[in-house]
Amino acid sequence: MKWKILIFVPVACLALWAFQAGAEMTPGTGIVHSKHDMNMVSNPDTQNRVCAFCHTPHHALDDMQADYLPLWSHELTTLTYGHYETVTFDGRGDLSVDRLTGPSRLCMSCHDGAVAVDQHYGIPGSDVRPGDWWGDIGVGAAGDLTNDHPIGFNYTYVAGEDLEIKPASTPVSNPKIDTIEDLLYDDDGDGTATVMTCSSCHDVHNTDANDDYFLINYQMDSIFCITCHDK
Ligand code: HEC
């Protein structure tokens, strides 16, 4: 009898945990009804379009400020940013990489605490999220990314310097991601992705997410952090 209880209790806990997580957003089930579905979390689009808050088939933004604009329909951030620096951070001082290269500048067009998250298609928005505190989403509010995990540096270079950073060829325990390189961005278009961005950790469309916060790996036992850190 005892073994049944031993199995039942953890399974019940797991089911409860899954239900609680699913009550808000089920990881990996796509963007519709996720926290990136602005119709759910902000002022809805007149036709309840989901992609429209970020993409448009026509009249897309063409802005010299950004190197990567996948048919972008959302006003871009205009702030100048301070970035994370410590003496042990091996990507510091590498000025060859634009720290907001690739997807990161796109994230900042809502997470800069200045551009309204419901702005799209040239229509003004009103929902600005300026808070940079736990539970708030303005991680780059007032142009301050100094208290955030570093982005916009050459991961492959750093992995060569710091032997406690796993090589980019290391497999990732996520069925949709092969290696760490798949999480990096090819900023110079040479066919090899090397740069770490916001999308190295988060999956904006909730298709590859394994856990809450659109994370590509599990927070339990910090499996997520150990994806890259050999700690
Ligand atoms: C909240 C903003 C947001 C919404 C909403 C959104 N996307 Fe994206 N999309 C992005 C960002 C940011 C990128 C840049 C690359 C990345 O981080 O994956 C991107 C990249 C893409 C790309 C090119 C790269 C790739 O992954 O193939 C396609 C295609 C795409 N999105 C399609 C869609 C479609 C279709 C929808 C609606 C079902 C959608 N997106 C909704 C933010 C969004």
Ligand code: HEC
């Ligand atoms: C996609 C890979 C990746 C993931 C996932 C990741 N990191 Fe990092 N992290 C890095 C790299 C690369 C550096 C730069 C390391 C260096 O400079 O030697 C870094 C830097 C850091 C630093 C700053 C080190 C310094 O010298 O100032 C800390 C602390 C840190 N990460 C903690 C974490 C924690 C905690 C998690 C999980 C919540 C995490 N990281 C997830 C790749 C990652």
Ligand code: HEC
């Ligand atoms: C169109 C605006 C928009 C864009 C672009 C956007 N986000 Fe968000 N994001 C939001 C909003 C709004 C929320 C908060 C939803 C809510 O109210 O719970 C959010 C929430 C999040 C969360 C927290 C999810 C949770 O479980 O609490 C993460 C992580 C996140 N975004 C990461 C990103 C990353 C990374 C990018 C770029 C690849 C990005 N976002 C692009 C609007 C955006």
Ligand code: HEC
């Ligand atoms: C090294 C991995 C990593 C990188 C890079 C990263 N994040 Fe996160 N982010 C996380 C984790 C992990 C969480 C979940 C909260 C926690 O565990 O503290 C999170 C949470 C968030 C949240 C929710 C904050 C809250 O308190 O509700 C937002 C918004 C967010 N990230 C946006 C971004 C944006 C935008 C970028 C790029 C500028 C980015 N993240 C880069 C790991 C990362």
